[in-house]
Amino acid sequence: MNAALRDRPRVVIIGAGFAGVRTAQKLAHAAAEVVLVDCRNYHTFVPLLYQVATGFIEPSQIAYPLRKLMRQLPSARFILAEVRRVDFAARRVETSGPPIDYDYLVIATGSQTKFLGVPGAPDHTLPMRTLEDAIALRNHILHCFERAASTTDWQLRAQLITFVIVGGGPTGVELAGALQELIRESLRKDFPSLDMTQARVILVQSGDRLLANLPPHLGKYTSRQLRRRGVKVQLQTKVKAVSARSATLADETVLPTSTVIWTAGVVANIPPTDRDLPAAKQNKIVVGPALQLADHPRVYVIGDGAYVEDSGEPLVGVAPEALQQGSAVAANIKRQLRGLDPVPFSYFNKGRAAIIARNAGVAHLFGKLAMSGFGAWLLWLGIHLYYLPGLSNRWNVLASWLKDYIIRDRAVRQIIAVPSRLPQVLPEETQPEMPDLSQKS
């Protein structure tokens, strides 16, 4: 549809993560048409992915349907499509479906795994960035135990129940703790013939402490807690090669394992564009103080794809950063719609928290207050329950947590692989333009 024919300016948001969804929500009452584009029909609550991977909760409990969200936003519509290219000259987003013209563009496409040049890592490690990744990881872990139970080869068995997690950030720590609990509490009962003291969870961190973004003593507390629970924490160690049967550490130690989970590196996931964008480290796009591209004041990049500093330090890529950026950009677009200049973004860091295992967490609040133990654990659960979208999801997740806490058994232990045979409905159409947008869809 030709831009001149539209009665309201159109804001196109690419990506329905924290940043994109927040932008759409905050534009609900703006004098603009909002189009949210994503290649999935749900918003993923990423902080709880590790709980899907370890069988705590159902996948759908952290996957909020985007069309359900759209029902609450009268001026917004959702399009399920993959973005192929952004054409700034034509102000157009090219997708797997019809192209979409924009007046304002918000690129909120997040990040993807970076394998840091480690041989074998792209083929033989399991990522944990999407809901599909988390389900595939759950399937893989359970399948390794099934295989281990039906072999007499003790070496193979040890390999099958050794799990190497690369990366000592929150994802690696949370996954290590939860996996160890899954094995010790739930799978131990499911596989009485396996000696679970042979099962090993190994957390490999290149730096000298876990959770490098938190104060050092919290990282040390975290190592201590994980080790007490049986996780092998290896600091100042890198994985230098991965195969289908092993991980090789920098000191040439070979760990026989069928499972290497990669949580170490990220790189911005920016769609191809008609011109080069200024990139900082991790391919993040350099934006101005108001989060716009320098020469495109109506194009914003936010979330993990943007290089933004706070008090001279780059933002690290956590949900609150994305949410605050989404709110700021929505406010700036509203200002622009009224003929005003956008105002600079500043991040208010309320704090960070990570969960280690049952009854143990760490938190660092307002840059001052450091907490560890039961209080931080409870705080983490409360914060995530509060931010989880959907009332019934909150209730169901809380019920799953309570049940797991009391009976020490995981609810979701099915190996369910569903082949992707979706887009074969028809050979891809090549349509010149979008359908009529005067109606919501």
Next chain:
Amino acid sequence: MNAALRDRPRVVIIGAGFAGVRTAQKLAHAAAEVVLVDCRNYHTFVPLLYQVATGFIEPSQIAYPLRKLMRQLPSARFILAEVRRVDFAARRVETSGPPIDYDYLVIATGSQTKFLGVPGAPDHTLPMRTLEDAIALRNHILHCFERAASTTDWQLRAQLITFVIVGGGPTGVELAGALQELIRESLRKDFPSLDMTQARVILVQSGDRLLANLPPHLGKYTSRQLRRRGVKVQLQTKVKAVSARSATLADETVLPTSTVIWTAGVVANIPPTDRDLPAAKQNKIVVGPALQLADHPRVYVIGDGAYVEDSGEPLVGVAPEALQQGSAVAANIKRQLRGLDPVPFSYFNKGRAAIIARNAGVAHLFGKLAMSGFGAWLLWLGIHLYYLPGLSNRWNVLASWLKDYIIRDRAVRQIIAVPSRLPQVLPEETQPEMPDLSQKS
């Protein structure tokens, strides 16, 4: 492991459907070692598959983990493996893992879809026999609506939101009613730009009435209820060809559609064996009165794979038949273990029921009492809730039903495809025998 070395006779059960699981449960206290083999690690509660396909309930709510079941059966163990062949001469089951010797064998491998020679059906129809099928169908249905919402081609749009269901048995009827409700109640709100009066659910039945196993007036009631709700019921019609874009009926009518769901034909799913087995129609295996093979008194075939008559009529393949056969075979094996002869199986038909849509069901009890309407609907829900394995599953399914009944919206609307990348743990082992069975696993 050599049979002579075992201290107790071993009963191997292939297949963890209704028949196989019931057999294992009833052998809990027998003087035998029980080995249950299945290629999935969960038992599927098949009668509710259609509710997974239409977004009522979560997949895991009808998938009971087999190892959780095994915890309650001290003499039983579970093996996740595909059965490749049964060698009656060697009394051995060959699997994707180590082979398993048996003293008693129960073949409970169910049935699979039969496409009745319709061209295009194997490639272009969607089955609904497994949990994976149901999830894939849900994904497919939702994706069709997404595609329809982003096209301006009205013909393509009509094709994308036309759904043809082949087969007027309980599965076809239940799916037609639930799909129509999904479209009219839930998707209508998700896709405000689509004209849902264009969405069509077409149920094609070759016979002259739906639910041919129930009294004729119940079939007529079912047609009437479905039609009143907007389902197009086409009786005495066959689908003669299927493509990616259409279904062609016997009278040459071409229905443009991207979705043909095949619930029409079944055929027994018997593993390859070292000798030919006596087969009846649908490849079902002819068994003796006590459900054994004629020349193998310690080999039983039960469930959908067995040809069994009741009052001169063959059993039709519903869950109560499989459950009763499982109980009977367990009792017969216990008799054989005590040196007694097995006794003939007789089926006690308590009745049949099918659900049509909200507030409408049909039931035929004890061969006499025919019910239709709200009472039969409530009865169906109660029976299925009662038989659903797992207390928390029952509670969760009931909660999903109540929620759907009250707010008329489906909980599960995510398109989640999880690629199957499981068995690449290692190249397949070739192991001479099973691990030590003196311990449970």
